[in-house]
Amino acid sequence: MAVEPILRMKGISKSYYGTKVLDSINLSIMPGEVHGIVGENGAGKSTLMNILFGMSVIHSTGGFEGSIEIAGQPVEIKSPLQAMSLGIGMVHQEFMLLPNYSVAENIKLNREVLKPNFISRIFGPKLQSLDYDQMYADSRKALERLNIGIDEYALIAGLPVGHMQFTEIARELDKQNLRILVFDEPTAVLGESEADHLLQAIKEIAASGIAVLFITHRLNEIIEVCDNITVLRDGRHVTTKAKQDTNVIELAELMVGRSMSFATRQRQSSHQGRPIMEIKNLSVDMPGERVRGVNLTVYEGEILGIGGLAGQGKIGIANGIMGLFPTSGEVKVSGASLELNNPSASIAAGLAFMSEDRRGVGLLLDSSIELNIASGAMFGTGRFVKTWGPFSQVDQAAIRENAEKYIADLDIRCTGPKQHVRQLSGGNQQKVCIARALTMNPKILLVSEPTRGIDVGAKQLVLATLRRLNAELGMTIVVTSSELAELRSICTRIAIITDGRVAGILRPDDSDVNFGLLMAGQPIDKGA
């Protein structure tokens, strides 16, 4: 077995604007090997694949360090087109298919089989006709390798998502020079039986000598199909292990790890308040973050964390409760049923929301700090408004006074309450959001991704502020975050959301294994 690795990536490092996202990653894959890559969001999986594909986002941000060899030959991959000609194929997470073309036409897109005709003989090969018979035959062959009964004549538009996924794979298989095939979270959109089918297909593809790179966060799938597994965490290469040397539990632990920068919150004296919000069978139709039946109880005075991987639905919960996306189910606040799909009702029930989309939903960027802070309370509860019968005027003095108080309290760095929010840094914008939510005097504060897009120092400040509000004012806070370490540093309980449901509720000091398993959609033993 003195076979040369088909792909070898050596010492790959990459920085975006001074932040290191990949730190000397090494990877080598043999022909016919299935190699799994696992890691949390932001571990560097997609960046690594972008480098392999020569995506322009890599080159426009200063390129990368390290070298890539294909079949022993050093290569410089400058564009996706070049990657394809080197025999690298990719099955994307989002489908790249034309809905109104047939399966075969999509498989052969831009690589159509041509045959000369009368006109092309005169005017040149650009005008040759498509050889549909050959195209259908080739497509049939590719689909048969996948062992799936898709009709090559069918239009993409009417197909179930699983079949679209297989069409994408067939397109890559149809490329004659294919040597390396990358699957980027291919089972995310598939049902269980389709996923099984896909894993079977992957094994067969590998058996034909093609190297497969398989990216997923479903650990059981990794264990099932992969020969070797590489774990990435925070842009670093944690380890590469052969399948027989590891198991799901170990992978989960390696994947989550423990971040240095946050201290885990010590377990609280286990007093629990009375339930303040009960969520039953909540479904939220938020694109990309669908919630499919969440049951959750929030207790008075706690900080409840909602964690989980991107796209699993954790973000949808708070957005649904606030009435921002179509929602069904039942939510009770202090025992009273909440009218869903109506933001005013949610605000009136004493909920305040800090959106994960701070610049889009959370702030009026081109308005003053004072107006941003006052606006929630002004529209929600009529604070800062003086009324005379049907006429009303905004109380500018009260708005100013309130803004000055919060600017001092939260240490918002600005030139004054009249400054436009757009000119503030991310951390200070987030403080304005906090001030805005506090001005509404909420019973429950819902916070989504409080530290997204702000620098490290500001992160600590924002988290400390949330903690202080909880400790000093006894405010109930529900924090949704992709950063597990962050949740573990401030929360009393953490619910992990997988596939739109609560996979389990953990304490901040529970083991890394349990967090990893829940995030990967595995049940944990109650004894653990």
Next chain:
Amino acid sequence: MRVKSAFKDMDIARLIIAAFFVFLCIAAVALRLNISELISSSLTRMGMWGVLVLAMLPAIVSGTGPNFGVSLGIVCGLLGGLTALELAYRMEGVVAFPPGALFLVAILFSLPFALLVGIGYGWLLNRVKGSEMMIATYVGFSIVSIMKLAWVFLPFKNPEMAWPIGRGVRVQIALANRGLAQILNNFLAFRIGDVVVPTGLLLAVALAAFLMWLFLRSQTGMAMATAGSNPRFAEASGIVVDHQRIIGTVLSTVLGAVGILVYSQSYGFLQLYEAPMFMPFVAVAAILIGGASVKKATITHVIIGTVLFLGIQVVAVPVANAFTADWSSMGEISRKIIQNGVILYALTQAGGE
């Protein structure tokens, strides 16, 4: 950041236009034109258009963009005016309306039309989010054409309005007979040297602007501005964005109706048929020249824009005529170039952050 926004406030198009206005004024002095007369007619013209330009403000603030369809409001105002004249005619011998009262009656009659039309128009604009301006333009053109038929068939009997032969109302209806012509202009009017100040007219505009200023500081006004500046933020704050856009559209339509009556009394005639067709473009151009964008506007923009654009209109004609004696339409041409150029410029800036 700050330097950039400072430049934005005085962007190049506005500087050029302001410079052009200054140039025209200097030229007018150099050419020994009758300055007093120019100032008088500038003041009058600014007053005539003031309320119509103001009508753009609630539309932009509520997020539907400059109201190219303000012709709807204009038509409602004309309808109110005709109804008032008809009422005065039918009630002859029963009640004699003093001119001031009749003017108020005209405004009152136009309001229900403007209210209903504004609600329907707002509903329409909520269905075409993203292309409001184009839809508005065509709604404006369509309503003017539809009303051409209506002017012929509406059952007005007042002989001052009817064609001497045939049916329908005339193209221009004189307001002098009922004492309505210049009723606002002459109220408390005074002279400084040869300059006539149309006090009542300017006061009317100032009053409308002040009421708008108060409204924008009310809870509803704040909610409307929020809905316009960031709809998603507004929804999250419990504001029903579509309602706010309808409120903005109704206000714009009502101001259009009042605006055309203010305009007409100064002009001395109600102008029907083709006349309202291109009026929205003047109002749109004026507020944009004042510094507004299709997304953001203030009362200050209304005032600056009205002064600049209508000032240019008044001064450009005699100056151009003095330069090119045998090409008398030069003034009109330069007005059109500025008007359409500024609208075009603002539209190209619309997408920019």
